[in-house]
Amino acid sequence: MRGIVNTPCSHCPLRDVAIFKQQQKRELQLIESLRGDQIVRPMGAVLIAEGAAQTALYTLFAGWAFRYKTLTDGRRQILNFLLPGDFIGLQQKVADGATHGVEALTEVWLCPFPRDAVWELHRQAPELGYDITWLAAHEESLVDNNLLSVGRRSAKERLATLLMLLFKRAAALLPPEQRQRVPFPLTQQHMADALGLSLAHTHRTLRELERLGLHHIEDGLLSLPNPRALARVADVWGDGVPPERPLI
Amino acid sequence: MRGIVNTPCSHCPLRDVAIFKQQQKRELQLIESLRGDQIVRPMGAVLIAEGAAQTALYTLFAGWAFRYKTLTDGRRQILNFLLPGDFIGLQQKVADGATHGVEALTEVWLCPFPRDAVWELHRQAPELGYDITWLAAHEESLVDNNLLSVGRRSAKERLATLLMLLFKRAAALLPPEQRQRVPFPLTQQHMADALGLSLAHTHRTLRELERLGLHHIEDGLLSLPNPRALARVADVWGDGVPPERPLI
């Protein structure tokens, strides 16, 4: 993957993935008219700097990223991970500047929108405005889950929960036949920072889960040999089909 | 406070508080037309049960509440606290049911809205749709902050942060001359559950902060004798005037 590709939104391959709801033609045209040329950024790039004043908006088209906050002495907390289809930059609207940073976990492809696109979408298409509210509320529910983990789960339970939920999200983006092993670009440091653990303890706990046959990571791919048992450790439920989600 | 009072939105006393932005007459009328009769619920009441299927929407008119999640063995994590002006129930839209509970921390007064009000507001008044997105993003930023605390701050720093931020929010709702001592209805158990600490440790840490002259709680009122020092412990910055916020 390199260079710039500008697939029109009406032919966007992401939109064919089952978890995304179909947009009406009018709405799709509006999105396309606001969208700028796709951008590619390398692994590790800071997409939005913590504290940046004016930042752009993006839909993550390909690759993974994460939102994070840091304390002045460098301690870092990852808030949640961003996968293709996630919308980046909503938060800036509420605080005159970014209260968190966003960093690319892999090479990422972004569909940029001007800063006032959030307002334009609301104004010109209530349906899309509603979709944006939906995305904001959905991202909050991810953070809620992480907070529950970090606040009340043991290290083992936290890792189990993280692996479980990321596996589900990653799998949902793949064709059914490829869902045994899903892309998993996190380092142990990322997991530690997401779960509020030290690197050493994350490593030990991860090894324990692997010894129990609950997960396996190899070549950047994650597989869960015994999802039931892992879900039991994680205390994570809700097997139902996740609701369709909007894609801006 | 008892009985039912139905101040029309156009004469709502909350709207006179400086932190809330003024709504246009048309928007105000729409809000008023969707709103039901105000409801009073006692301290401790469950406003939204965890896992409830269909839940109402409310604007918190008076009193405090909190959002929480629990694990099956009873461990509880408080996600964030709700103060007058906060909107309750947005999350339900994204998951077909509540993924978290909401409980009243004091007696609360609620302005109820029908379940489809979120959509109606978007459809009939883009400006209000935008406001709802704003509220969702803003609540997420509160959760982000708590996650940073719970994941990466020490017990002492966590308590300092919680006291600092709640003090600011509570003070902003009061007339300037009453901002020395603000209402603070949390028990130590609430603080423990919000910060991912045990009750015993929360107590010990709280005593230490008090001994250092960093806070004082008496008769349900919180005062911060040395806000600068407390902010330093908390590693919390941003003194600027907080942006005006919408009130639905």
Add this chain to the structure above:
DNA sequence: CGAAATGTTGACTATATTCAAGGCAAGTGG
């Protein structure tokens, strides 16, 4: 090939939890 990032491991320490008791104040019912 060498440098840098990531993963691995052990020994030691610290922060925070658990468990167990008891105190105090407010409310309730006889």
Add this chain to the structure above:
DNA sequence: CCACTTGCCTTGAATATAGTCAACATTTCG
């Protein structure tokens, strides 16, 4: 008015979970 309950706060001792520090191994990549 008093006994009793209930909820919240307080405290100490023992324990456990997770962090820190310090190496070293392995992989990746220019």
